[in-house]
Amino acid sequence: MGSDDISTLEGESTGGRPEGTPSLAYEDVNLSLTAGYKPTIAVSLVVAVSFVLFGGVIPGMDGGGGGMTTMTYTIVLWGIVVGSLGFVYEYWIERNERGRAE
Amino acid sequence: MSGLQVTPEVSSGPLAVGVIVAYFAVVIGIGLYFFKRSRSSTGDFWIAGGQIKTYTQVFAFYAVLASAGSFFGIGGFAYAFGASFAMQVAVAVAAGGLFTMIFLAGPIRRAGVYTVPAYLQMRYQSRRVRLVGALIFAIAAWAYMIPQLTAGGITVDFVLPQLGYEIGVIVAAIGFALYVSLGGMWAVTWTDFIQGIMMVLLSLLPIPLILLEFGGVGGTLSAALAQDSGFAGSSLPWVTHLGVGLVWVLGVLSLPQFGQRILSSESDRAARRGFMWMVPMYVLTFGLSAFIVAAAALVVEPNLANADYFYYAVLVEYFGPVIQGLGAAGLLAAIMSTTDALLVALSASISHDIPETMEWDLGERKELILGQVVIWAGALSTAVVALDPPGLIATMTTLVTGGLASGLFPAVAVGTWWKRANEWGALAAMIVGFLAYGVLLFGDVMDALFAEALVAVPLGLVVFFGVSLATRRPTGEELVGFGTFHSHSISPERRAAADDD
Numbered sequence: 001m002g003s004d005d006i007s008t009l010e011g012e013s014t015g016g017r018p019e020g021t022p023s024l025a026y027e028d029v030n031l032s033l034t035a036g037y038k039p040t041i042a043v044s045l046v047v048a049v050s051f052v053l054f055g056g057v058i059p060g061m062d063g064g065g066g067g068m069t070t071m072t073y074t075i076v077l078w079g080i081v082v083g084s085l086g087f088v089y090e091y092w093i094e095r096n097e098r099g100r101a102e
Numbered sequence: 103m104s105g106l107q108v109t110p111e112v113s114s115g116p117l118a119v120g121v122i123v124a125y126f127a128v129v130i131g132i133g134l135y136f137f138k139r140s141r142s143s144t145g146d147f148w149i150a151g152g153q154i155k156t157y158t159q160v161f162a163f164y165a166v167l168a169s170a171g172s173f174f175g176i177g178g179f180a181y182a183f184g185a186s187f188a189m190q191v192a193v194a195v196a197a198g199g200l201f202t203m204i205f206l207a208g209p210i211r212r213a214g215v216y217t218v219p220a221y222l223q224m225r226y227q228s229r230r231v232r233l234v235g236a237l238i239f240a241i242a243a244w245a246y247m248i249p250q251l252t253a254g255g256i257t258v259d260f261v262l263p264q265l266g267y268e269i270g271v272i273v274a275a276i277g278f279a280l281y282v283s284l285g286g287m288w289a290v291t292w293t294d295f296i297q298g299i300m301m302v303l304l305s306l307l308p309i310p311l312i313l314l315e316f317g318g319v320g321g322t323l324s325a326a327l328a329q330d331s332g333f334a335g336s337s338l339p340w341v342t343h344l345g346v347g348l349v350w351v352l353g354v355l356s357l358p359q360f361g362q363r364i365l366s367s368e369s370d371r372a373a374r375r376g377f378m379w380m381v382p383m384y385v386l387t388f389g390l391s392a393f394i395v396a397a398a399a400l401v402v403e404p405n406l407a408n409a410d411y412f413y414y415a416v417l418v419e420y421f422g423p424v425i426q427g428l429g430a431a432g433l434l435a436a437i438m439s440t441t442d443a444l445l446v447a448l449s450a451s452i453s454h455d456i457p458e459t460m461e462w463d464l465g466e467r468k469e470l471i472l473g474q475v476v477i478w479a480g481a482l483s484t485a486v487v488a489l490d491p492p493g494l495i496a497t498m499t500t501l502v503t504g505g506l507a508s509g510l511f512p513a514v515a516v517g518t519w520w521k522r523a524n525e526w527g528a529l530a531a532m533i534v535g536f537l538a539y540g541v542l543l544f545g546d547v548m549d550a551l552f553a554e555a556l557v558a559v560p561l562g563l564v565v566f567f568g569v570s571l572a573t574r575r576p577t578g579e580e581l582v583g584f585g586t587f588h589s590h591s592i593s594p595e596r597r598a599a600a601d602d603d
Binding site: 024025026028029031034036039040043044047051055068069071072075076078079080082083084085086087089090093 | 377588
């Protein structure tokens with residue numbers, strides 16, 4: 001079990017292009033073609049919006065006070081949203097990659 | 103907080119001490135077991151050969167993310183500032199883990215390098231970017247170890263008060279350095295796996311007893327609210343919530359201990375799925391810690407001298423010496439699992455990245471020896487600082503994470519997905535973001551706690567976009583690394599359609 005099993009590009013002169021890779025132009029690189037493009041944008045937007053909504057705006061409107069506040073519930077809700085989104089992302093990626101294989 | 107300040111007294115009898123000693127013996131045994139394998143190559147020492155499977159990574163990721171700042175700090179925040187604030191911190195940390203999954207886990211693993219600074223070099227095709235990244239990583243990894251060793255000293259002091267805090271810090275530092283230098287990333291991975299499972303079980307252990315005693319979740323919260331009517335909310339201002347949320351959501355993306363953990367995964371899918379399972383587990387365990395365990399601590403001991411002692415207060419109330427010893431071992435696990443990954447990151451930055459950027463050809467043997475020297479020097483020098491800790495544990499970890507978010511978030515996370523970013527933008531953003539954060543923090547400029555990142559992160563982003571756009575766009579050759587990170591996920595039918603256009 002040693003270096004033979006390791007997939008690595010370390011040791012390239014700039015940690016860069018493996019030998020034999022065809023040259024690339026700026027325009028050739030297009031992220032919108034990747035399986036993760038839309039899931040990444042959508043999931044990160046949901047995280048950001050839910051943070052502002054459940055961690056900022058709604059609790060801010062409540063104004064605090066004693067007992068179980070609105071913030072208590074919205075923060076728990078944010079936790080549920082964040083805990084679930086990884087599964088949504090992975091399902092989406094898998095679906096896109098299955099589409100590639102077919 | 104009023105009344106007599108109380109410090110819970112944990113059992114220091116032979117049973118509790120035996121559990122701690124056995125625990126140290128197991129982790130050092132793991133280090134010895136992997137001694138030979140970790141010396142097979144630098145790849146084995148730094149990233150465990152890139153062969154770690156999903157089920158191992160779930161608990162190893164959890165163990166790395168749930169440092170002393172989580173295990174002591176989140177419940178401590180609930181006890182001191184309110185459960186909603188603590189829960190927000192827990193969810194923000196988990197959201198940072200989620201962001202790491204979606205922005206970085208796949209691209210970093212596909213890069214096939216040993217360290218995140220090497221990933222930066224590959225992305226920007228620049229040794230300068232790697233050098234600055236390695237310096238920031240080394241500084242942050244070193245600083246992040248201080249609160250971990252502080253927590254180690256507190257734990258040893260509780261279980262073995264005859265040794266005291268100072269000896270506890272030194273014992274912890276030597277123990278951690280020993281098994282990391284022996285077994286490298288192989289030992290770190292398997293100890294983190296065991297430690298992750300221990301931490302999940304130990305964080306959940308008191309909950310059934312608490313719920314039975316107080317009559318369920320409602321009863322527990324009612325009892326805590328009777329003690330402090332603000333317990334379920336937060337006593338901190340809105341700007342602090344925003345600052346701490348931003349720090350953790352963005353800061354986890356740049357934590358030095360995560361990069362090599364991702365690189366050790368057997369595939370990009372294993373790295374992603376490790377995070378997928380870890381994130382809800384983190385939210386659940388530390389959400390319960392904030393709302394249930396800290397609530398019970400407030401009821402059984404409302405006048406703790408230090409809110410970070412909340413977990414010990416509960417252990418002392420409900421459990422005997424063996425469980426108290428296990429609880430202390432769980433806290434040591436939280437500390438160790440982060441510290442060991444930090445030691446590997448610190449060592450890799452100094453003994454692997456910096457020599458490569460300077461074109462010093464050390465060879466594998468010299469690099470491994472230097473790596474072990476750095477591990478010992480890092481552990482012992484942070485132990486010296488931790489003898490007189492500069493702040494609360496969770497405060498220290500949050501402040502270091504703020505520096506990382508300010509210095510590295512634009513170049514690492516945004517640069518992974520924005521192809522127009524170039525070497526000059528990355529260099530300017532790293533230097534300006536990190537220095538601006540340092541000036542704001544050490545100049546004591548901001549009024550609210552943790553608010554420095556609210557200025558430094560946007561400043562770093564503005565500099566990153568501004569300088570990249572003001573200088574020439576990267577050539578195709580300079581985007582070779584960028585293309586490699588994303589190439590495995592290109593959808594061929596759409597690519598074919600694009601090719602036809």
